[in-house]
Amino acid sequence: AAPGSFRALNCESVKHWVAARPALQQRLGPADSVESWQVKxxxxxxxxFVFIVEGPSGALCVKQALPYVRCVGESWPLTQDRVRIEAAVLAEEAAWCPSHVPAVYLYDKDMALIVMRYLAPPFLILRRGLIAGAIYPRLAEHLATFLAGTLFHTSLIKLNSSEFRKKVAQYENDEMCRLTEQVIFTEPYFTAKNNRWTSPQLDPDVAELQADVAARVAACELKSLFCSKPQALLHGDLHTGSIMVTDAETSVIDPEFAFYGPMAFDVGKILANLLLAYFASDGHEKTPGEREGQRGWLLSCVIDTWTGFSSSFVRLWSEHGAQGDLYPGVLTGPDAPGGADALAACQASFMRQLFHETVQFMGAFIIRRLVGIAHVADMDSISDLDLRATCERRALRFGRRLLVEGAKGELSSIQGLVEVVALLRATS
Ligand code: ADP
Ligand code: SR1
Ligand code: MG
Ligand code: MG
Ligand code: MG
Known part of the structure; x- marks a missing residue:
């Protein structure tokens, strides 16, 4: 398309747009079958906006960015450059874990769209599966592989500093980062117009949060970390609505918020969203205790994701770290005097700091989904508002504790953190 030729597609026009591109058309069926193609x-x-186009020979997913935030409307303009970021990041992630991202077939800058593999049923958005009560035995292993691969290989531990700075510039994603700063780290902590919560049930809890100086300090410090620690190429929005699953496979979609930031942001976001599902589970039980099995699995999944991620990350570091500029072989390589001890000490210190930051980010992510503009269906789909508020209050208390304390005391290990989750679920 010529520059300036953007137009928003709909279920009819998307068919013809796809049909006019032979490489795409051939994936769906013969040119004369176009009128029979189905679009949702x-x-x-x-x-x-996301269209699924299906023809007699196959199907495609077309994701288009309009120049504003869909759930708000034209009053909140948003850069369409987010699609460039999404296409480039899907390709980058595919280099490190091809089995965990959908293949991209085309990026069209002028139309602000990407065409990618359709993750057909039984693929389902993880959040939907969790709400329905499902468990995914391989999820932790897949998340650990995705996190370790994408975060390690894009970091300065692996890259030299020229390559690294080039990537930091390539993935500058100012408007999307500013949106995150606003809705995650600022608005939940004051009476912003965008905020909402289950009212009146949670009114006192929200007032208490917003009067909590320690919470505000911690939120500002996390924003600082988010803005000033370009550690690796993040996915940037790694919640359970950005992951599609089957019993056997896991595919991560929607990296439009990607940028170079602190690794703990990605790790913390997925762990926080798994725990939101945990706290919501009481609200989905038809008989008490029905979801006990899923709850046990969710807690194991949190533990296994963290431990699997940290061991894979350290293994990648031991294998490839000497080539990067952060911990060069002359200091921590096998031929350096005391190199093995130095490497082990660097890795232990790095993982300790990463865990602390992860715990605090988890707190902020839980809080924003209960108090800020964008909630989660895990909680919103609980129709009994008193029951929903009870689930949300427990999560909010947990989130606030993580935010303010970080990895201290009982929260200093992933096992300790999970024990605190289970105790808090038992409160009123
Ligand atoms: P947004 O950026 O608006 O959050 P997403 O990329 O998360 O959009 O996609 C929205 C929804 O579209 C997903 O929840 C999923 O149901 C569907 N979807 C997105 N990508 C695919 C895909 N490749 N295959 C199948 N469904 C998809
Ligand atoms: C207007 S806030 C929308 C939220 O949805 C996205 O998935 C991000 O999480 C963002 O914060
Ligand atoms: Mg999404
Ligand atoms: Mg998105
Ligand atoms: Mg979040």
């Missing part, structure tokens, strides 16, 4: 708009996220 399935976008259930906050930001974009």
């Amino acid at each position: 708009e399935v976008g259930d996220g906050n930001i974009n």
